Amino acid sequence: MSLYNVFDVSGSGMSAQSVRLNTTASNIANANSVSSSIDETYRARHPVFSAEMTKAMSDQARGVNVLGIVESDAPLNIEHNPNHPMADKDGYVYKPNVNVVEEMANMISASRSYETNVQVADAAKQMLSKTLLMGQR
Amino acid sequence: MAVSLDKALGIHQHALLVRSERAEVIASNIANADTPGYKAKDLDFADALANAQKNQSYKMSKTNDKHFDLSFDIDTSNKYRNPMQPDTGDGNSVDVQVERNMFMQNSMEYQASLQFLNGKIKAMKKALSGGQ
Numbered sequence: 001m002s003l004y005n006v007f008d009v010s011g012s013g014m015s016a017q018s019v020r021l022n023t024t025a026s027n028i029a030n031a032n033s034v035s036s037s038i039d040e041t042y043r044a045r046h047p048v049f050s051a052e053m054t055k056a057m058s059d060q061a062r063g064v065n066v067l068g069i070v071e072s073d074a075p076l077n078i079e080h081n082p083n084h085p086m087a088d089k090d091g092y093v094y095k096p097n098v099n100v101v102e103e104m105a106n107m108i109s110a111s112r113s114y115e116t117n118v119q120v121a122d123a124a125k126q127m128l129s130k131t132l133l134m135g136q137r
Numbered sequence: 138m139a140v141s142l143d144k145a146l147g148i149h150q151h152a153l154l155v156r157s158e159r160a161e162v163i164a165s166n167i168a169n170a171d172t173p174g175y176k177a178k179d180l181d182f183a184d185a186l187a188n189a190q191k192n193q194s195y196k197m198s199k200t201n202d203k204h205f206d207l208s209f210d211i212d213t214s215n216k217y218r219n220p221m222q223p224d225t226g227d228g229n230s231v232d233v234q235v236e237r238n239m240f241m242q243n244s245m246e247y248q249a250s251l252q253f254l255n256g257k258i259k260a261m262k263k264a265l266s267g268g269q
Contacts, residue, residue, distance in 0.1 A: 002154075002157050002160070002161040003157045003161070005164075006160055006161050006164040009161065009164045009165045009168045010167070010168055013167065013169070013170075016168075020171075048173075049169070049171055049172040050172060050173075051165075051169050051172050051174075062168075062169060062175075063165065064168050064169055064171075064172055109171070113170055113171055113233075116170070116233060116237065117167060119237075120163075120164050120167050120168075120240060123160075123240065123241070124160060124164065124244075126244070127157070127160065127244055127247050127248070130248060130251055131153075131251060134251060134254060134255060134258065135254075135255060135258035135259075135262075
């Protein structure tokens with residue numbers, strides 16, 4: 001019964017979106033973390049999604065796979081602030097390349113996608129439970 | 138008079154299967170709404186129903202992962218959807234609103250098929266019990 005695969009598919013979508021929400025939370029939380037060298041500075045990270053190919057499922061249904069999490073290559077925010085306790089010997093502090101506005105938009109998109117997947121799983125559940133009642137009423 | 142349960146239930150049992158398959162395809166479209174390069178798919182319903190009725194698919198069983206996947210399944214029912222908007226930049230052609238409506242419509246049609254089946258079963262029950 002292929003309706004059972006709907007749970008696998010939308011479940012994988014939900015977990016992928018929650019990974020995305022996790023990275024967004026970490027990016028926003030660290031948006032103001034400063035450091036005194038380029039290498040130690042936090043960089044914005046984003047998940048990379050791909051369509052999953054499992055042989056257990058038919059070739060039609062595809063779940064979502066999180067291939068990995070990549071760090072953003074955008075330039076860091078370097079600030080000249082000699083009075084800062086974390087400033088390096090030239091007086092610079094390094095701030096992450098997190099774009100907070102972009103992250104907020106990402107958060108909304110992830111939570112909407114998550115909700116949509118929940119609704120799909122819910123609809124499939126209703127279809128299945130109605131099917132179980134077939135011929136009884 | 139021989140009673141054939143298969144014939145009594147008519148086309149609805151096949152329609153139900155195709156509907157559930159379609160639910161799966163649309164669910165994977167929705168799940169992959171944010172996957173770069175994913176193309177939205179759908180079933181050609183008439184094709185899929187004809188296939189389900191003929192039930193003409195032969196598969197050779199695989200006993201090892203290295204075996205080829207041999208199937209004589211001429212399934213032409215799986216098609217890509219024509220996107221209504223130009224490419225958004227990441228090669229994804231899923232329109233979540235469209236897919237959600239499709240999923241809802243499909244589940245309504247699934248329930249309609251279920252109702253038809255229920256009616257048939259009820260009629261058979263009535264015939265068996267002599268209307269009592």
